[in-house]
Every structure is written in C-alpha cells, then in structure tokens.
C-alpha cells in the first residue's frame with residue numbers, strides 16, 4: 158500500500174499569534190499546484206508515479222506499473238470505476254520536493270472523461286501537457302489544452318516514451334507550433350532518436366546528461382552529466398545531430414522566454430521516458446523553477462484576494478458515495494488565501510451558514526490522511542459536506558468573499574431521462590435537481606419536451622452512468638435514459654430565433670437549468686453549416702470548452 162504523506166509540517170509553520178497568517182505568502186510561494194493533461198495511454202499514471210518517486214514519496218515505482226497494481230495512486234473509489242479499472246474521479250496528490258510542496262491534481266484520463274476533468278483545471282496554477290512521442294497531439298490533449306488556453310494556464314510540455322520508436326523531435330515541435338499556435342521552447346533536446354534514447358542536451362548549459370536504464374525503472378534512473386567535448390567523443394553522430402538541431406531551434410526563436418510561457422504563448426518542452434524515470438527529475442526541477450506559485454484569486458467583484466487574508470477557498474469537485482457503507486459526501490476545496498486549520502469553522506458564502514471542518518482530509522485514491530493545516534494552492538477534502546456544491550466559496554471572517562462560479566463546459570452527449578416507475582416522479586425530480594446542483598450532469602429542458610423528461614447533457618457519456626448510479630442509490634429511482642443523436646451544442650444568441658432551429662427537423666433548442674442559456678443541439682457540423690446557409694440571420698455562438 159502506498160502511503161502519501163503531507164510535507165507541510167516539516168517546515169516551520171506560520172505563527173499562530175496573528176491568526177497564523179504571517180507565513181502564508183512564504184508558504185504559498187513554495188507551492189506548485191498543477192495537473193497533467195494528456196490523451197489516454199500517453200503515460201500519465203506512470204509519470205505521476207515517477208514524479209512522486211523522484212520526490213521520494215514512494216520508494217519503488219517498478220512494482221506499481223501494471224493497471225492492477227497502481228490502485229493506490231489512481232483514484233478508484235466508485236465500485237463502477239473499480240470494475241472498469243479506470244479513474245472517474247479526481248483528487249490531489251501532495252508531496253514534498255526539496256523545499257517545494259507539490260500538489261498534483263489528478264485529471265481523469267479515460268476517453269470517457271467528464272466535466273470533472275475540465276473542472277480540475279480551474280484549481281491548478283499550471284499544467285504539464287504529456288505527449289506520446291509516437292503520437293504527438295491527440296484529441297483529448299487538444300480539448301484539455303483548449304481549456305488551459307482559455308483560462309490562461311501556463312503549460313509545460315513533456316514528450317514521453319522517447320525510449321520507443323517515434324516521431325522526430327523537430328517534427329513534434331513543429332506540430333505544437335502549427336496546430337495549437339504555441340511556440341515550443343525546448344529546454345533540453347534528445348540525444349539519440351526516439352527508440353535509441355541516450356540522454357538529453359541541456360540547451361542552457363550545453364551539457365549532456367546520459368541516462369542509463371535500470372531494471373524496470375525500479376530505482377531512480379542513473380544519470381551522468383558531462384561537458385560537450387566528452388559527449389562528442391562518446392556519443393559521436395547522435396551528439397552532433399542534437400547540437401545542430403538545438404542551434405537550428407535558437408535561430409528559429411525557440412529559446413526560453415519566461416514571459417511568453419506565463420502568458421500562454423509559448424511552452425517549455427522537455428523529453429523523457431516516464432516508465433524508465435528518464436527526464437523526470439528535469440521535469441520536476443522545471444516545474445519548481447518556472448511554474449507559477451499560487452497567486453491571489455479574483456473574486457466576483459473582480460478584486461484579487463491577497464494570499465495573506467484570512468482563509469478562503471472554493472469547491473472544485475464534489476464526490477458522493479465513495480464509501481458505500483456511509484455514503485459520505487466529500488467536497489474538494491482549493492485553498493486560495495490564508496491558513497486552513499482543521500477544526501476551524503468557516504462560512505459557506507452561498508448560504509452564510511457556518512461549516513465545521515473537523516473532518517478535513519487529503520486524499521488520493523483510497524488513501525486518506527487527516528490534514529491539519531493547508532495553505533494557498535493546497536487541496537483539502539471536506540467530509541460530510543452535504544451543503545457544499547461545485548463552485549461554492551468558503552471563507553473566514555468578514556467581509557464575505559465569493560469566487561466566481563465554475564463555468565459549464567461544452568456538452569457533447571445528450572440523453573432524455575425518465576424514471577422507470579412513475580410513482581417515484583417526485584424523488585426523480587429531486588434527484589435530477591441534486592445532480593444538476595452538484596454539477597454531475599447539465600440539465601436541459603424545453604416546453605416541447607415538458608418537465609417530466611429533462612435532457613441530461615454531458616462532456617463524457619460516463620457522467621450518465623454516474624448519474625444513474627447516484628439516483629438509484631440515493632433516491633431509489635431507476636433511471637431510463639434514451640440517447641439523443643446530438644453531438645454539438647451552440648449558444649442560441651437570440652431566443653426569438655428558436656423556431657428556425659426547432660423547425661429544421663434535425664436540431665432543437667433546449668434551455669440549460671444552470672444558467673438559463675439556450676443551447677441549439679445538432680447531430681454534426683454539417684447540420685450546423687446547412688442550417689446557417691439556409692438562415693444566414695441565425696446567430697449561433699460556439700461554446701468553448703471552458704466557458
């Protein structure tokens with residue numbers, strides 16, 4: 158069983174005399190809170206373990222590479238999730254690395270990813286974009302990258318699996334630049350083509366770091382760093398080529414620029430092989446050196462809340478039913494300001510009611526550790542959080558603070574929901590409302606369809622399964638779901654144009670409960686295009702993932 162320990166207590170904590178706030182900016186400054194965005198199979202779970210290994214939180218990574226063996230790290234608490242061996246929910250892994258406290262937020266990575274995956278990105282300060290060296294940018298990576306770009310999250314790119322045959326390094330950089338208009342700024346450059354990984358050329362120092370394989374990646378990869386002269390002698394043509402390509406990059410304006418990174422225009426790029434722990438240390442060091450520490454978060458009044466104000470945070474995820482015996486409800490809160498202490502009574506901004514944090518935990522997968530204190534950038538799991546919903550704010554002191562609601566994301570899957578037993582219509586209604594409030598699914602309605610059969614909308618179809626599972630377990634209603642043929646939603650900017658869409662025969666307009674936005678649903682891009690050609694006056698707006 159893996160044990161993840163919080164490291165916050167190893168260093169002097171903020172002094173309690175002033176409400177414990179004096180050391181908060183310093184505590185925040187040494188935190189790095191990020192998530193990994195990738196397509197399934199790019200190696201996210203493996204990399205997560207490798208990162209934790211380097212931070213010496215877990216001593217043996219080799220033993221947990223199999224899907225079955227890594228349950229301690231991957232969140233897997235729902236029974237359904239276990240049966241599938243995939244991760245539906247997400248939480249945070251915290252570990253210390255030197256003086257830095259790393260918070261790695263888990264972004265569920267299956268093809269059936271959900272709104273939760275996107276929402277995690279509202280709680281990170283930066284992201285690592287993980288690419289498979291043979292595949293480059295893949296669909297799910299692109300979607301998640303869109304959210305990062307929209308939210309202005311700086312992205313570091315890690316090209317993984319360099320130990321296996323793959324594409325050319327320059328070609329991968331070119332793809333990043335042309336497809337997502339992000340300037341690649343390689344910090345190191347691979348020596349040896351994909352499949353013959355010798356090590357990396359550090360583009361800053363000009364030195365060569367040679368990686369040596371260790372059996373199954375079970376221990377830290379052996380590294381040897383040497384000057385260019387010796388590298389040229391020992392690596393010959395591989396070294397020459399790396400140097401030439403690196404010079405070419407400098408000529409094309411790919412040298413590092415921190416401002417361009419922070420503003421989301423450019424991405425530092427690193428090469429490695431997570432499974433062999435190669436390049437993982439370099440990635441961790443880069444995160445520590447370049448990624449931003451938690452910054453003051455802007456509230457609904459557009460005012461940034463200083464880090465040393467009393468505690469505040471927002472709920473970015475609510476998880477129910479993790480423990481079937483107790484059916485507890487956990488709200489994951491990202492701390493934005495102040496010092497969080499377990500047991501403190503905070504105010505729930507949405508209701509003005511007090512909320513006791515006696516049962517504060519840190520969790521990742523099945524591991525739960527009671528958390529005693531937390532600082533900006535950290536994630537705290539609050540148990541028994543029945544009143545808390547996704548996007549809610551918690552704070553201490555007056556005046557009250559509220560952070561903006563989390564955005565809804567562009568749904569791509571739609572199902573009509575009905576109760577199997579009409580006698581339980583009331584429970585059904587309550588259940589649907591609850592799921593909508595928690596952000597499990599989006600709920601859409603129209604007069605035409607009537608209130609008895611709302612349409613559930615989701616980013617990934619697995620949200621429907623979670624919804625059905627929840628409604629049955631908690632409200633005793635079996636859900637009947639009929640999939641609708643739509644895959645695309647557009648905002649209908651002018652409500653009086655609803656009939657144009659409804660009469661088209663292939664599309665319809667539904668209103669979203671959450672924000673009252675009218676969404677026009679279409680089966681495919683062709684249907685959108687042909688209706689627009691027929692009715693040039695029709696105003697449709699794209700929903701960016703992350704709006």
Ligand code: GDP
Pocket residue numbers: 195196197198199200201202203204222266317318319320321429430431432433
């Ligand atoms: P995830 O779906 O993104 O979490 O990916 P996993 O971590 O499960 O990795 C998918 C597969 O790729 C597994 O079989 C890993 O062992 C393998 N893998 C991950 N990283 C590397 C790497 O650096 N090199 C090679 N050759 N295989 C890797």
